[in-house]
Amino acid sequence: xxxxxxxxxxxxxxxxxxxxxxxxxxxxxxxxxxxxxxxxxxxxxxxxxxxxxxxxxxxxxxxxxxxxxxxxxxxxxxxxxxxxxxxxxxxxxxxxxxxxxxxxxxxxxxxxxxxxxxxxxxxxxxxxxxxxxxxxxxxxxxxxxxxxxxxxxxxxxxxxxxxxxxxxxxxxxxxxxxxxxxxxxxxxxxxxxxxxxxxxxxxxxxxxxxxxxxxxxxxxxxxxxxxxxxxxxxxxxxxxxxxxxxxxxx
Numbered sequence: 001x002x003x004x005x006x007x008x009x010x011x012x013x014x015x016x017x018x019x020x021x022x023x024x025x026x027x028x029x030x031x032x033x034x035x036x037x038x039x040x041x042x043x044x045x046x047x048x049x050x051x052x053x054x055x056x057x058x059x060x061x062x063x064x065x066x067x068x069x070x071x072x073x074x075x076x077x078x079x080x081x082x083x084x085x086x087x088x089x090x091x092x093x094x095x096x097x098x099x100x101x102x103x104x105x106x107x108x109x110x111x112x113x114x115x116x117x118x119x120x121x122x123x124x125x126x127x128x129x130x131x132x133x134x135x136x137x138x139x140x141x142x143x144x145x146x147x148x149x150x151x152x153x154x155x156x157x158x159x160x161x162x163x164x165x166x167x168x169x170x171x172x173x174x175x176x177x178x179x180x181x182x183x184x185x186x187x188x189x190x191x192x193x194x195x196x197x198x199x200x201x202x203x204x205x206x207x208x209x210x211x212x213x214x215x216x217x218x219x220x221x222x223x224x225x226x227x228x229x230x231x232x233x234x235x236x237x238x239x240x241x242x243x244x245x246x247x248x249x250x
Contacts (some may be wrong), residue, residue: 037092118166118167118210118211119166119167119168119188119189120166120187120189120191120245121166121187121193121233121245121246122166122211122246123165123211123212123245123246124163124165124246125163125164125165125193125195125229125231125246126154126156126160126161126162126229127160127161127163128156128157129154129155129156129157130154130155131154131155132155132228133152133153134149134152134243135149135150135151135152135242135243136148136149136241137149141225142223142225150232150239151194151196151231151232151233151239151242152231152242152243153229153230153231154228154229154231155226155227155228156227156228156229157218157227158199158217158219158220158227159199159217159219160218161214161217162183162195162198162214162215162216162218162229163212163213163214164185164193164209164210164212164213165211165231165245166185166187166193166211167187167209167210167211168185168186168187168188168191168192168193169185169206169208169209170185170186170203170204170205170206170208170209170215171184171185171186171205172184173201173203173204173205173207174201175221175222176196176222177222178222178223179194179196179197179222179223179230180196180197180220180221180223180224181196181197181198181199181200181201181216181221182195182197182198182222183195183201183203183216185215190235190236191233191234191235192233192234192235193231193232193233193234194230194231194233194234195215195216195229195231196222196229197219197220197221197222197224197229198216198218198219198221198229199217199218199219199221200216200219201215201216201217202214202215202216202217203215203216231246233245
């Protein structure tokens with residue numbers, strides 16, 4: 001009888017130990033579930049912030065979708081059994097994988113937008129100066145007759161910096177009839193910019209350039225009456241009014 005009583009006590013202790021281990025396992029799973037829920041919430045906030053910063057309308061990026069919990073319980077409720085915890089963790093893991101894919105796509109869109117912004121002409125080709133002649137019909141300063149002016153003339157100090165207004169690749173750097181020392185840059189998407197009448201050129205064909213990079217020194221070479229930069233924007237080979245580009249700021 002005493003031996004049986006001892007055996008029962010031992011079995012009770014074993015059951016108590018198993019219960020403690022099970023409870024400990026449930027607590028660990030509950031803690032893991034809370035970590036995943038917090039991570040999912042942070043990713044939601046990050047995704048929304050990135051989309052807002054990039055001024056993107058992304059209906060397919062469902063960052064406000066609540067984390068799937070299963071059943072009618074509140075999102076903050078914690079399942080009390082092992083199976084429920086495992087199911088909730090699996091659902092959250094799948095959501096996190098989906099969010100990671102969404103953020104990858106969002107990053108791709110942001111990078112492409114940044115590249116597009118950097119390669120779109122914007123701003124002035126000089127740091128200081130003023131516009132002496134605009135795009136369109138004008139009186140030719142040499143003949144006195146009406147003629148079409150294909151760009152904008154920026155007056156500045158001889159030898160001052162001439163800057164690229166967008167990132168791209170130099171496709172021409174040398175003398176050109178009427179233009180004098182000229183730099184032409186291809187920015188992709190059909191856009192090119194041309195900078196004429198420079199004294200010195202500091203780039204050569206094939207050079208990659210960044211927006212705002214020094215490409216030449218202002219001068220008065222070619223058909224020029226005084227130191228200035230003749231600035232043109234071409235789209236698909238045709239000159240367009242640069243005014244809307246130089247008025248943009250990065």
